[in-house]
Every structure is written in C-alpha cells, then in structure tokens.
Amino acid sequence: MSAELAVQTQDLEMTYREMWRKPARALAGVSLEVERGVIFGLLGQNGAGKTTLVKLLLSLLRPTKGTARVLGRDPFDARTRRRIGYLPEQMRLPEYMKAHSFLRYMGELNGVKSATLNTRIPALLELVGLPGEKKVLSAYSKGMQQRLGLAQALLNEPDLLFLDEPTEGLDPLGRKQVRDLLVSLRAGGKTIFLNSHLLSEIELVCDRVVILNRGAVVRQGTPAEFAKHTGEYRVRLAEAGDAVRAAVESVVPGARWENSTVYLSPANRAQLNAMIDRLRAVPVEIETVEPVHSTLEEYFIQVVTGEGT
Amino acid sequence: MMGAVIRDTLRESIFRKAGLVLIIFSLLVPIFLIGMIRVGHTADGKLEVTMKDMHSLPTEVFALSTFMGLLDVANSFWVLMGVFAAAPLLMSFLEKGRADLVISKGTPRWQLFMGHYIGALVLYASSIFLMAGVPAVYLWARTGVSLRHFLVAACISVFAFSAMLALMSLAAMGASHSAMPIFLAFVYTMFGPLLAQRKATFYQDVITSKWGQWLVDWLYRILPKTSELVMTSRKYLNAGVVDSWWPMWSTALFVAGALALSCWLMHRKSF
Numbered sequence: 001m002s003a004e005l006a007v008q009t010q011d012l013e014m015t016y017r018e019m020w021r022k023p024a025r026a027l028a029g030v031s032l033e034v035e036r037g038v039i040f041g042l043l044g045q046n047g048a049g050k051t052t053l054v055k056l057l058l059s060l061l062r063p064t065k066g067t068a069r070v071l072g073r074d075p076f077d078a079r080t081r082r083r084i085g086y087l088p089e090q091m092r093l094p095e096y097m098k099a100h101s102f103l104r105y106m107g108e109l110n111g112v113k114s115a116t117l118n119t120r121i122p123a124l125l126e127l128v129g130l131p132g133e134k135k136v137l138s139a140y141s142k143g144m145q146q147r148l149g150l151a152q153a154l155l156n157e158p159d160l161l162f163l164d165e166p167t168e169g170l171d172p173l174g175r176k177q178v179r180d181l182l183v184s185l186r187a188g189g190k191t192i193f194l195n196s197h198l199l200s201e202i203e204l205v206c207d208r209v210v211i212l213n214r215g216a217v218v219r220q221g222t223p224a225e226f227a228k229h230t231g232e233y234r235v236r237l238a239e240a241g242d243a244v245r246a247a248v249e250s251v252v253p254g255a256r257w258e259n260s261t262v263y264l265s266p267a268n269r270a271q272l273n274a275m276i277d278r279l280r281a282v283p284v285e286i287e288t289v290e291p292v293h294s295t296l297e298e299y300f301i302q303v304v305t306g307e308g309t
Numbered sequence: 310m311m312g313a314v315i316r317d318t319l320r321e322s323i324f325r326k327a328g329l330v331l332i333i334f335s336l337l338v339p340i341f342l343i344g345m346i347r348v349g350h351t352a353d354g355k356l357e358v359t360m361k362d363m364h365s366l367p368t369e370v371f372a373l374s375t376f377m378g379l380l381d382v383a384n385s386f387w388v389l390m391g392v393f394a395a396a397p398l399l400m401s402f403l404e405k406g407r408a409d410l411v412i413s414k415g416t417p418r419w420q421l422f423m424g425h426y427i428g429a430l431v432l433y434a435s436s437i438f439l440m441a442g443v444p445a446v447y448l449w450a451r452t453g454v455s456l457r458h459f460l461v462a463a464c465i466s467v468f469a470f471s472a473m474l475a476l477m478s479l480a481a482m483g484a485s486h487s488a489m490p491i492f493l494a495f496v497y498t499m500f501g502p503l504l505a506q507r508k509a510t511f512y513q514d515v516i517t518s519k520w521g522q523w524l525v526d527w528l529y530r531i532l533p534k535t536s537e538l539v540m541t542s543r544k545y546l547n548a549g550v551v552d553s554w555w556p557m558w559s560t561a562l563f564v565a566g567a568l569a570l571s572c573w574l575m576h577r578k579s580f
Contacts, residue, residue: 060413082414086410088409096320096324105317
C-alpha cells in the first residue's frame with residue numbers, strides 16, 4: 001500500500017447481510033489506485049456499487065473482505081477523515097439550522113478552529129453562490145442544498161474530495177461553476193473522486209475513469225482512451241440537393257445522411273482520400289472532413305450492455 | 310468536538326416539538342408556582358407561607374410538601390416528557406442522509422454518540438432544575454429553608470433518568486426509528502417496579518421454577534433500579550438518609566456498561 005496514492009483498494013468486497021433477506025453482494029473484489037492531484041471519475045449503472053465503494057472509503061461501511069487505504073491511511077482513523085471532504089448523494093440537512101450555523105457545526109466536527117471558520121465560512125458561501133443567505137435550511141431548494149453541501153465538503157480544505165452527483169439539481173450555470181471549481185481544485189493539488197451519472201461532465205473534467213458493473217471494475221482508463229475513433233468520417237457538404245445526393249450515391253452507395261452531412265466508412269485513410277477525390281471530381285463542394293469518435297456515453301453503454309466485450 | 314455535538318443536540322431539542330414542550334413546561338411551572346406562593350408573617354411575628362386561597366402552613370412543613378410535590382412531578386410526568394424529548398435526539402444523527410454527513414467527518418464515532426447522550430441528559434437536567442429548582446430557590450430566598458436535601462434528591466432523580474437514557478441509547482443503536490427506545494423506556498417503567506418486587510409479585514404463582522427465578526434475579530441485578538432510585542430520592546428528601554447504596558452503584562455500573570456497549574455498537578455500525 002503506497003502513501004503516494006490518494007485511494008488504494010485491494011480485493012474490496014462488500015456483501016450486505018440483513019436478517020430474513022438473501023445476502024446481496026454489492027462489490028466483488030474491487031482493486032483500484034487513484035493518484036494524487038487528479039479528478040477520478042466513477043461510472044456505473046444504478047446498483048453497480050458506486051455509492052458502496054465511496055462509503056467504504058469513508059468508513060461508513062465495513063468491507064466484508066479486502067482492504068482500503070485513503071491518503072495512505074486507514075479510513076476508520078478519524079484523523080484521516082479530517083483531510084477528506086464528502087458531498088453525499090442523499091443529503092439530509094438539519095432543518096433547524098441556517099447556512100452559517102450548519103457550516104460551523106460541520107467544521108467543528110472536522111476539528112477546524114473557530115477563528116479559521118470565521119473567515120472561511122463567508123468565503124465559501126460566496127464561492128458556492130449563497131452569500132448572506134439567512135433562510136433556515138428547510139426552506140432551501142434542491143439546488144441551494146447542493147451548493148451548501150459542496151461548501152461543507154470544502155470547509156476543512158481537504159486533500160481528497162468525494163463528490164457523489166455534485167451537479168444534481170443545479171442549473172446549467174451552476175453545473176459550469178462546479179466544473180470550473182473542480183478544475184481549480186485540481187490545479188491546487190487536490191484529488192477529486194467524482195461519482196456522476198452525467199457522463200458528459202465526467203468526460204469534460206476527469207483525468208481517469210473507472211467503469212463499475214455489478215460490483216466489479218470492468219474498464220479503466222482516460223476519457224480519451226474510451227472515446228475511440230469509430231472508423232467513420234463525417235463529411236459536411238456545402239449543399240446537398242438531389243443532384244449532389246445522386247452524385248455521392250454513385251461514388252459511395254448506401255452512405256448515411258444527416259441533412260447536408262454524409263458519413264463515410266472507408267477501410268483506411270487511402271480509401272477515404274480516394275472517395276474524396278471522386279466526390280471533388282463530380283464536383284461536390286466539401287466544407288469539412290472529420291473523424292467520428294464515440295462519446296463516453298456510447299462507450300459506457302457498450303460496456304455495461306456487453307456489446308463492447 | 311464533543312462540545313459541538315452537545316451544543317447541536319441542545320439546539321435541535323428546541324426545534325423538536327417534544328423538546329420545546331419540555332422547555333415551555335419547565336418555564337411555566339415555576340412562573341405558576343411562584344405566582345401562587347404567599348409569604349407573610351403571623352400576628353406573633355412568625356414566618357408563614359401559603360398557597361393562594363389555601364390555609365397557611367409552617368414554613369418547614371410548606372417547603373417539604375412543595376419539594377415533595379416537585380420531586381414527584383420530576384419522577385413521573387417529567388420522565389414521560391423527557392423520554393419523548395430525548396429519544397429523537399439520540400436517533401436523528403443516525404438517519405439516512407444525515408449520518409452520511411456527520412459520520413464521514415473527523416470526529417470519532419464514540420464522541421458523536423456520547424455528545425448526543427450528554428446533550429439529551431443536559432436538556433432533561435436543565436428542565437428539572439428550571440421546573441423544580443427555580444421555585445425551590447425562590448422559597449429558600451424568601452424563607453431561608455434549607456435546599457440541601459431537595460438538591461440531592463433532585464440529583465438522584467436525574468441520575469435515575471440518565472440510566473433510562475442509557476437503556477434507550479442502547480436500543481437506539483439497533484433501531485431504525487425513535488419509537489423503539491420510547492417503547493423500551495415505557496416497558497421498563499412498567500416492569501422495573503415489578504422486578505424490584507419480584508419475590509412478592511412473580512415467585513408465588515407466575516415464576517415457580519428455580520431457573521426462571523435465577524434468570525429474573527439476574528435481570529433485576531443487571532438492569533437499572535429506577536423505581537428504587539425514585540424511592541431513595543423521596544426518602545432522602547424526607548429524612549436526609551440513604552437506606553441502601555445498592556440501587557445507586559448497581560445502576561451506575563449499568564450506565565457505564567450500557568454506554569460502553571453502545572459506543573462499541575456505534576463503532577461497528579454500518580451506514
């Protein structure tokens with residue numbers, strides 16, 4: 001187990017056992033390593049074991065088998081958790097508090113000194129877009145709760161941040177703000193463990209991604225590695241009237257069309273160039289030619305439905 | 310960090326209806342009582358105290374009957390309200406969504422548990438000392454009557470509640486709703502006196518086998534002696550003596566054991 005890693009698990013297994021119920025295995029031997037200073041994305045369908053993994057890393061659950069180290073230490077050690085921030089997916093804020101008192105309490109639980117809290121709380125409320133908020137938490141909208149949840153996760157200036165669906169309930173501007181915040185935190189050397197259903201967001205900010213399926217790691221790599229070239233090329237034409245379409249059909253029979261864009265599937269680059277030469281000879285006026293990459297979402301669906309195996 | 314948990318528990322108690330009712334009642338009782346008490350002098354210059362529209366009594370007699378009345382309220386109605394007020398405070402931080410926030414922080418779990426236990430006990434003790442202590446101090450200030458026996462008796466009463474709270478806390482570790490500790494507290498309030506009087510109530514007709522009697526004897530020895538503590542507090546108020554220390558130290562052992570076991574269960578608990 002290395003102290004240089006932010007998160008390290010070995011053969012981590014978790015089986016939920018309840019009286020009168022069949023044991024349910026949530027994690028089946030998960031081994032992964034997360035380096036410090038990266039944004040790490042965890043993907044998986046509902047019930048894939050993502051939240052269970054995060055809870056094990058936060059010592060909210062005890063593993064049935066295997067080991068987990070966080071920042072090189074045992075997550076059950078309270079001193080380890082003082083260096084961690086966590087935004088849970090299902091968060092129940094104490095209704096009787098206001099933003100300031102809630103953050104103060106959360107900070108105190110993490111051992112942050114009162115004088116530090118006096119300066120950090122207003123700054124964080126400003127950062128998450130809740131400056132001078134005086135309402136009790138029971139009157140908060142989902143988006144406001146999420147912003148406050150993010151603020152409490154950042155209160156102890158954590159080295160490692162676990163964010164479970166951080167943009168849930170936020171408007172597009174709020175999502176962008178969260179993405180920018182994550183990138184700036186990474187620039188400051190923080191490690192972020194991101195658990196999200198929004199694959200486009202994972203694709204935008206994550207350095208490494210792991211896909212969990214039925215409690216096991218089925219793929220890991222960078223978003224760029226997952227977004228592979230499909231072999232297709234997108235050729236955008238200046239205009240796609242009947243005459244042009246007929247000309248293209250004569251060169252590439254059965255080509256797929258999307259308005260004035262035609263998709264070509266050559267066997268190799270030489271064949272693509274030959275196709276373009278023939279189209280230019282017709283003449284067909286070409287605006288752009290670009291390779292088509294699969295999105296992370298498409299890759300994810302392939303993996304979890306077994307199409308990509 | 311435990312101090313922050315205690316403060317939060319007290320803040321939450323005001324938000325919760327049962328806690329608020331306890332606090333309101335503990336303010337109303339002294340206002341009502343002090344408003345009723347009349348202190349004056351007889352024709353021969355002796356101090357006399359009376360309740361509004363009632364016969365006057367010698368100061369010592371009046372004080373003792375008032376203290377006894379307050380102590381009886383503390384040992385009955387107040388325990389009932391205390392159970393309802395304390396149970397949610399012992400459980401709320403274990404609720405789904407809230408536990409994730411709190412348990413993942415850098416405070417050891419035993420401190421979270423003990424903070425809620427102490428917070429609930431402080432709430433109850435404060436309400437007792439407001440409800441009973443303020444009228445008692447008023448009487449002392451106006452008549453000079455001694456408060457020593459009353460204060461010790463009130464402390465014994467709070468100690469009995471702390472044992473009940475320890476039992477509820479233990480139940481809370483295995484429960485998913487505050488109904489369970491409340492139920493257990495009421496069951497024990499009913500069965501506690503029967504256990505104390507087990508030889509007269511059970512052994513004649515109900516439990517005749519030696520094994521059964523051995524089991525009930527041990528159950529009595531292990532569980533808190535709340536009903537005997539209530540009797541001890543009344544006796545102390547009347548006579549200033551403690552007949553037997555057995556209910557005290559055996560209950561103290563129960564409290565220590567129950568809290569240690571609860572801390573261990575809390576440490577092992579999954580969220």
